[in-house]
Amino acid sequence: MTSFDPARFLPDDLLVRIRERAVVHDHENTFPHDDLDELRAAGYLSILVSTEHGGAGLSLAEASVLQQRLAGAAPATALAINMHLVWTGVAKVLRDRGIDDLAFVEEGAVAGDVFAFGISEAGNDLVLAGSDTVALPDGEGGYTFTGTKIFTSLSPVWNHLGVHGLDTESPDGPKTVFAFLDRTDEVVTRDDWDTLGMRGTQSRTTELRGAHAPADRVVRRIDPGPTPDPLVFGIFAVFEILLASVYTGIARRALDLAVEAATSRTSKKTGTIYANDPDIRWRIADMALAYDAMPPQLAALANDVDSLADHGPRWFSLLSGVKYRAVAMAKEVVDDAVLVGGGAAYFSRHELSRLYRDVLAGMFHPSDAESAHATTATAWLGPVTS
Structure with a gap:
């Protein structure tokens, strides 16, 4: 077994460029597109994806070391990428336990797609245990989502958005529904990220206006509240x-x-x-x-x-x-x-x-x-x- 070398994925010269750009993105309140491009080219989006699926096959412990290293160069870039790595990390956690529900996340990450985290809602201190977003069943196993998500990092660039909402219409409801959305006209990103810090994350507010997730992108229907799922x-x-x-x-x-x-x-x-x-x-x-x-x-x-x-x-x-x-x-x-x-x-x-x-x-x-x-x-x- 070869030892883990963080510089293989985040070489010093790349970190120097990322650190230099961090100053500009903080000052101009812009998203670090060049950082993302270079990280994507280096295979960073798929570090947690198994080698069998085309990724680097790193452990969560190794990804933690890399994120510490990246944050030392540009905290906002690291925090933004974090939200993509969360979904690839969840796919790994499930796969390690014999559950293949997020194989499409791994495939997308290897292809260079960006996954964003659309869970936070203003005033919802239940977080994962509940949602103010309405999840309406479409009768074919899919759902439409209507609600507002806040702190959506990677807003300018994501391809897929992982969200949750509450289904109160189904006979077995209420159910908290987790699903993934693509960019459509029903997903509206406000240009409202003007904050004290972490400006490069561009964690803008996202409005879901009947955004649809087909059945094959609905990954969970579970009872609201604390759960061992x-x-x-x-x-x-x-x-x-x-x-x-x-x-x-x-x-x-x-x-x-x-x-x-x-x-x-x-x-x-x-x-x-x-x-x-x-x-x-x-x-x-x-x-x-x-x-x-x-x-x-x-x-x-x-x-x-x-x-x-x-x-x-x-x-x-x-x-x-x-x-x-x-x-x-x-x-x-x-x-x-x-x-x-x-x-x-x-x-x-x-x-x-x-x-x-x-x-x-x-x-x-x-x-x-x-x-x-x-x-x-x-x-x-x-x-x-x-």
Whole structure:
């Protein structure tokens, strides 16, 4: 067995180009088309697809390492690509468990198609467990979807959109329906992405106006609410691990920039580099101590998903916990890196300034702090009793 080499999929020269373009896309609020083109050409869209299906056959743990590496160059590009990798990762989770429901996702990814994640809805804190989108059966096993999805990353470029909606019309309803849509006139993308950070993701609002998914693109009809269904588990597991990977990558880049600043700046007061200042040394050590804990946690949890480990009901607290810790850690590390970087980091042209804005987006992804704490409390204490 050959060892995994991240540079094979993300060589240094590609990361240099992606990092240089990140400045432009953040400033101009544009989508990184060139990044996508180069990543597609490198086979990055199919890293999680099995070799039998024409992909790279990487594990979720290996994809996590790559996403950390990509996020260090361009957080918005990594976060956008994340949403495609979620669906290919879910296909892998299902395939590893003997379920071939998303073979068409793997085939599409190998062909260069982009899959986007159309699950988030304004005010829907049930997330996967419910939906405000109306899923209307067409009588032939397919559905039309009417509703509004928010934070749809990859909006300018996706070929297929994975969505969910609620079917209240069928006799066995209500059912939460998961399906994939193609771009049609019934799918309308608003040009409304003007945000503080993660601007290159172009995660625009998507209106579904009776958008149709045929029967062969309807992948689940399940009861609303919490469920052990493998598709829902796969979405949650891959989504949380790859999100945590992106923010861990941001933290590593911020730490590297802080070290660079401390070793290149000289104090007028002492006449020596700031790396010799005990306060700066303590601050960078604190950043490193926080960061160092995350890559092993991500590797361990991703390996558990890959190896079909059984954590039973604890799975959801473990997954929400790793995402919450990664985001909280990354925000603290970036905060300290800005302080080490000094006044220069306050200018918008400075990379740390962009990381400072980008890292804030982590608070808005599921699972948020409240959900992670509630899930973990239930895992350890049981449900709240009356």
